[in-house]
Amino acid sequence: MKKLFSNKMVAIYLIAIAIGVGIGYLYNVKNNERQNQDRKVIYEEKIPYQQDVLAKKMIPRSKLIFETKYLENGEVVREVQTLNPSLYGKSREEIAKIYSDWEIKSFNDEEIVLYREKRGLPADYYIISSINGYVVLLKSDGNGGKEIVEKTDIPLESLTPFDRERVMKNIIVKDKDEAYQILANLSS
The missing domain is CATH 3.10.20.420 (Bypass-of-forespore C, N-terminal domain)
Known part of the structure; x- marks a missing residue:
C-alpha cells in the first residue's frame, strides 16, 4: 500500500494550495477594482x-x-x-x-x-444706392455695415423713374465689375 503522504504528494498538495490561493487573490483584486469603478460612476454626471x-x-x-x-x-x-x-x-x-x-x-x-x-449683407457685396441726392457705390462689410467705394456725380433726379426707384431701394450685386457696369448704364 502506498503512502498517502509521501514527499512528492506533500509537494503537489502545497503547489495546488498555492495556485488556489493565488487565483482567489487575483479574483478578489479584480472584483474590488470593479466595485471601486462602480462607486466612482455614482459621483460622475451621467450623460445620456x-x-x-x-x-x-x-x-x-x-x-x-x-x-x-x-x-x-x-x-x-x-x-x-x-x-x-x-x-x-x-x-x-x-x-x-x-x-x-x-x-x-x-x-x-x-x-x-x-x-x-x-442683418445686412455678406461681406464684399456691392450696393448701388443714393446719398444726398447722388448715386453712390457702397460695399458691405459682412457685419451690417457699409463703406463708400465711390461717390458718383450722377444726380438721382436725372434717372428715369424706373432706375430712380431701383436705386432708392438699393441695387445689390455680388460682382464689382457688374456694379460698375450698372453705374455706367445709369450715367448714359
Whole structure:
C-alpha cells in the first residue's frame, strides 16, 4: 500500500494550495477594482447614452460648419472648418454653451452645423444706392455695415423713374465689375 503522504504528494498538495490561493487573490483584486469603478460612476454626471456614444465617435475628420443667413438678401454663407480637438467629446449642451450666439442645426459624429441669422449683407457685396441726392457705390462689410467705394456725380433726379426707384431701394450685386457696369448704364 502506498503512502498517502509521501514527499512528492506533500509537494503537489502545497503547489495546488498555492495556485488556489493565488487565483482567489487575483479574483478578489479584480472584483474590488470593479466595485471601486462602480462607486466612482455614482459621483460622475451621467450623460445620456446617445450623446455619450456620439462624443466618443467624434474623430479628427469631423467638421464644424457655421451657416449665416443674411436677412437683407436671404443668402446663406457656409464656413466649413475641421473640428477643433478641444471640442472632441463635448455634448450637444456643452457645444451650445460654447457657441451661445448660434443655434445648433445638426449634431452628429460627422459634423456639427451651427446656424444664425444676421442683418445686412455678406461681406464684399456691392450696393448701388443714393446719398444726398447722388448715386453712390457702397460695399458691405459682412457685419451690417457699409463703406463708400465711390461717390458718383450722377444726380438721382436725372434717372428715369424706373432706375430712380431701383436705386432708392438699393441695387445689390455680388460682382464689382457688374456694379460698375450698372453705374455706367445709369450715367448714359
